């Protein structure tokens with residue numbers, strides 16, 4: 231197998247692009263896909279300050295690495311969820327990366343610890359609420375990401391969601407016809423009201439396997455295990471189904487998700503009218519001040535319920 235660009239020996243084949251690349255040309259391909267995502271979705275400019283949410287996994291560490299190498303001003307946020315045996319390890323990976331690559335680019339790392347802020351880790355909070363850990367976790371992460379970006383004055387908040395994540399989420403939303411979630415499945419969501427950070431997913435053009443290859447080839451030390459709470463989740467099932475389809479017909483995932491984005495761009499109301507709709511329905515949470523459609527936001531409601539059911 232030879233590199234499509236320089237004809238040296240290839241290290242990875244990309245059936246969906248009908249191509250193979252050597253290491254330098256593959257790195258160039260990956261950087262180029264991210265640069266295209268940033269430009270075509272108007273995610274941010276070189277002057278913007280970016281906060282990357284890093285979990286210690288391959289996607290988010292690769293994203294931080296790529297943004298720094300492309301010359302962007304990108305700091306990182308790690309949310310310590312307090313999952314015994316998992317959070318310690320993932321935090322270690324993030325800190326090591328911050329101390330090496332981050333430091334070399336003058337980038338800093340913020341750490342938010344749920345246990346310190348709320349008096350309990352995510353597992354205990356979910357138990358108190360009788361909610362599946364992953365769903366409580368989703369609410370906490372979204373809240374923490376937004377709050378950190380707004381409080382520290384970042385222009386944009388970036389996550390490491392990749393093509394596989396977005397295609398799997400789209401499949402789930404379509405299977406259940408969750409229209410309101412479909413509207414929010416864009417890789418770039420504007421800061422429509424005060425208190426909401428702009429949110430972007432610069433890896434949406436890259437498949438999980440391509441990012442894993444990038445991380446390995448560039449010696450990014452990441453946590454390989456999935457979160458223990460994710461076992462048996464619907465998302466993993468959707469990813470498996472899409473991987474079967476991808477093996478049979480390379481390009482299925484990108485045709486599905488990118489095709490959706492193209493259709494959405496033609497039919498969705500202009501960003502200005504979406505912002506108007508948000509401005510009409512969102513107002514500050516009575517407890518924490520973050521924008522919400524209810525009187526109290528879902529994070530504050532969740533924490534109040536958890537506190538009320540804490541044994542005295």
Ligand code: AMP
Nearest residue numbers: 283284285289290307308309389390391
């Ligand atoms: P997940 O929801 O676990 O698939 O993660 C999606 C993205 O959310 C990752 O690529 C990260 O950007 C971010 N993320 C997940 N967990 C954390 C965490 N504990 N701290 C900071 N960012 C996270």
Ligand code: FES
Nearest residue numbers: 363364367457459
């Ligand atoms: Fe949230 Fe696993 S990362 S429950």
Ligand code: ZN
Nearest residue numbers: 515518527530
């Ligand atoms: Zn609130």
